Amino acid sequence: MDLMAVTLHVNGSANRVEAESDIPLLWVLRDQLGLTGTKYSCGIGVCGSCMVLLDGMPAKACRITAAECAGKKITTIEGLAEQADHPLLKSWLELQVPQCGYCQSGQIIMAYALLSEKHDPSADEIDQAMSQILCRCGTYPRIRQAIQQASEMMRAKEPS
Ligand code: FES
Ligand code: FES
Incomplete structure (x- = not known):
């Protein structure tokens, strides 16, 4: 070898x-x-x-x-966990997104990448991006909600 x-x-x-x-x-x-x-x-x-x-x-x-x-x-x-005050992680915890948790690190990484590229993704864009990470527990509705909430929090912090 x-x-x-x-x-x-x-x-x-x-x-x-x-x-x-x-x-x-x-x-x-x-x-x-x-x-x-x-x-x-x-x-x-x-x-x-x-x-x-x-x-x-x-x-x-x-x-x-x-x-x-x-x-x-x-x-x-x-x-990412070192950024505990990141709106995405805060929203994920607040909305208690995970169920069994197995897919969740992949979900959070993908959601982070999505929000880095698009600060205000549509529901369709969120669903399309997140469908690439399989969740056998069906947490997609809470995933979408957490991304939308994080997006709002991030945009509220942007200079107008
Ligand atoms: S373990 Fe890598 S895509 Fe499934
Ligand atoms: S939370 Fe169980 S597989 Fe996604």
Whole structure:
């Protein structure tokens, strides 16, 4: 087994790891860096439970290799959790969005990416973006509500 050294910039820290050239980012995050908030579910790029931000864009950590992420800025749910006063996280808690919770790190990462791109997404735009992350508990109505509430809070803070 050939190992290669890769430096991953995760949640603001540089981490040097030894990894097989084809190992998915997901396993390095979970097994080597202990960032287990990023979940494994389908492993084939379908469910979105493993979503992270790669240079600010949503990316499925089961479908990209750690080697491909060298030099890029990776943000996981643990990184977003450091922004506890972010309107999205506040709304998520206030509206008690999660049920079993398994899909929720992927949901929050995707919602964060959506609000970074569009400060005032329509209900259709929210549903379209969030349908990429499967929730077996059917929390989509609360997800939509939380994103709409966070959007309002963020726009209220913008200079007029
Ligand atoms: S575990 Fe990556 S998309 Fe399902
Ligand atoms: S909250 Fe259970 S799968 Fe989404």
